[in-house]
Amino acid sequence: MRASCDFCFRKCSIEEGEYGQCHVRKNSGGKIVSPHYGEIPAIALDPVEKKPLYHFLPGTKTLSLGASGCNLFCDFCQNWTLSQRISKGEHISAEKAVSYAIRNRIPSISFTYSEPLVWQDFMISTASMAREKGLRTVMVSNGSFSDEALKRILPVIDAFNIDVKGDEDFYRKICHGSLAPVLNGLEGIAGKHVEVTTMIIEGIHTPSMIEKIGKELYQRGISVWHLSRFYPNYKMNNRKPTSELYLAKIIKIAKTSGVPFIYPGNSFLKADNHCPHCMKPIYTPPLSGECPNCGERIYGVWT
Numbered sequence: 001m002r003a004s005c006d007f008c009f010r011k012c013s014i015e016e017g018e019y020g021q022c023h024v025r026k027n028s029g030g031k032i033v034s035p036h037y038g039e040i041p042a043i044a045l046d047p048v049e050k051k052p053l054y055h056f057l058p059g060t061k062t063l064s065l066g067a068s069g070c071n072l073f074c075d076f077c078q079n080w081t082l083s084q085r086i087s088k089g090e091h092i093s094a095e096k097a098v099s100y101a102i103r104n105r106i107p108s109i110s111f112t113y114s115e116p117l118v119w120q121d122f123m124i125s126t127a128s129m130a131r132e133k134g135l136r137t138v139m140v141s142n143g144s145f146s147d148e149a150l151k152r153i154l155p156v157i158d159a160f161n162i163d164v165k166g167d168e169d170f171y172r173k174i175c176h177g178s179l180a181p182v183l184n185g186l187e188g189i190a191g192k193h194v195e196v197t198t199m200i201i202e203g204i205h206t207p208s209m210i211e212k213i214g215k216e217l218y219q220r221g222i223s224v225w226h227l228s229r230f231y232p233n234y235k236m237n238n239r240k241p242t243s244e245l246y247l248a249k250i251i252k253i254a255k256t257s258g259v260p261f262i263y264p265g266n267s268f269l270k271a272d273n274h275c276p277h278c279m280k281p282i283y284t285p286p287l288s289g290e291c292p293n294c295g296e297r298i299y300g301v302w303t
């Protein structure tokens with residue numbers, strides 16, 4: 001008997017005893033289950049800026065949890081040993097994760113490293129308990145939600161970093177997915193704290209592509225956009241890293257999008273942003289949440 005999974009945009013119809021495309025969700029007796037539930041091979045205490053989130057509790061640490069699996073198959077994946085194969089890891093309960101964060105005065109828990117959509121059952125359980133205990137929650141995702149997943153996830157996640165990887169052609173050829181559900185996902189999480197990341201591959205991400213992405217982000221009210229340098233990995237291991245010069249060129253184009261705060265990633269470049277109110281320079285996110293020049297509130301969650 002086939003059964004359908006509603007965890008992401010693919011909505012896999014899975015034969016008895018088989019797995020969906022993510023290799024995480026399985027049809028067992030006509031019911032979709034997660035055989036590796038709670039197995040967390042990646043655990044770390046990170047600066048929240050590493051997610052990257054620059055306008056959400058800056059200067060704090062976050063407890064990062066990552067299980068195996070992904071619903072995309074990006075040729076450049078930076079965490080492919082976790083996302084593209086199953087690593088069992090340590091079994092972590094929601095209670096254990098939350099109590100560790102509270103005991104060590106860590107203000108947030110992040111679900112990250114691979115794709116939390118495919119292990120959202122564990123994420124939702126842990127995030128629900130975390131919020132009940134006064135902790136904040138973060139989801140780092142490719143954003144290819146299903147409508148059903150969005151309804152489950154939105155009530156328990158405080159902040160999102162969403163990858164917008166390229167245009168539709170880029171998604172189909174290199175990520176083996178689609179941009180459309182990601183843009184729909186951005187619309188669905190409007191009202192939550194959202195930052196977007198695009199990893200720039202020199203020779204693939206063109207100025208015109210970035211210009212188009214910028215327009216899409218601006219139309220959806222995105223306020224923070226991270227553009228990071230590509231480093232060779234996975235199936236693109238022989239490709240050259242993106243140069244600082246090319247990233248600087250792309251950032252200059254991104255700034256024409258209207259997205260107010262743009263940050264370089266994996267780079268020696270410094271951010272060069274301006275307050276949307278007084279237009280004076282703001283070189284680093286203000287920990288107070290106010291423009292140091294005019295005192296106006298800046299987009300973000302600061303305390």
